Amino acid sequence: MHNTLLMSGPGDSRVEATAFGAQALSWHCRGRERLYLSPRADVSGAAIRGGVPVIFPQFAARGPGPRHGFARTLTWETEPDPERLRFRLRDREETRRHWPYRFGAELDVEPGEDRLRITLTVHNADADPFEFSAALHTYLAVGDIAETQVHGLEDRPYIDSARGGAPCPPSGAPVRFGGEVDRIYADTRRLLRVTDGEHMLRFEAEGFADTVVWNPGAELAAGLSDLEPDGYRRFVCVEAAQVLQPVRLQPGQTWTGAQILTVQSNRGC
C-alpha cells in the first residue's frame, strides 16, 4: 500500500494523494467522494487504477517509452506547502533510460471550497529541445455510467481510439456511454460539464489543448484485473490532455497545464 498525504481546503473539501505517481486518490467535497479509485487497484508498484494518474511524457502507446509514460509509476519528491500538495520529479537514471532528457516536473494539488485544481509544470533543463505529451487522467466518480453524459464537446470532431484512431465528425450530442468510449477531442478550450443524472461537475482546463474521454464498457472492463466487477459503471475518465500536438520546449523553457474541477450542483445530496 502506498503512503498517502492529506490536504484540507475550505469547507469539507479534502484531498488525498500519494507520492507514487504524484497521484490524487480521493477528493471529498460537498458531502461526497468525487473521484473513483478501484478497490482492486494494484498497489504493488504498477499504475494505480483510479484518482488522477499523471500521464507524462507520452500518451498511451504513442511513443517508444512505457505506456502512458513513466511519471505514473515513479515516486515523486514531496515539498511542504501549507496550501497545496506539491510533488516534484526530476530526470534520473530510470527516466533517462526511456527519455534521454534533463527535465523538472511539478504537480500541485489544491483543494478549494467547491473545487480541485491540479497543475502540472514541465521545465526543460536540457541543452536540447524536447517534445512531450501529457494528461491528467481523471477518474470521475459517477452514480451510473449509463446515466452519465459529458456536455460541451457536441461540435468538436474527434479521434476514435476505440476504432483504430478513426477521425470522426462532431456527433452533435453529449457523449453517452453504452459500451467502450475512447475518444481524443482536439482543441477543446472550453467549459465541459459532466452529469450522471444526479450530480453535475464543471471541468475546465488551462494549457492543455485536448480532452480525452474514456470508459472501457462492460466487455473491455471484464479483462481489466484491477477493476471490480461492474466497476466500469462507477467512473468516467475525462482527461485534460496534450496529445495530438505534443508540447515542444526549448532549453530553459517551461510549460504549465491545469485542470479545474468544480462541484456545480448536488441534487439528491
Ligand SMILES: O=P(O)(O)OC[C@H]1O[C@H](O)[C@H](O)[C@@H](O)[C@@H]1O
Ligand atoms: O489501462 P491504462 O494504461 O491506464 O489506460 C487506460 C486508458 O487511458 C486512456 O484513456 C486511453 O485513451 C485509453 O485507450 C486507455 O485504455
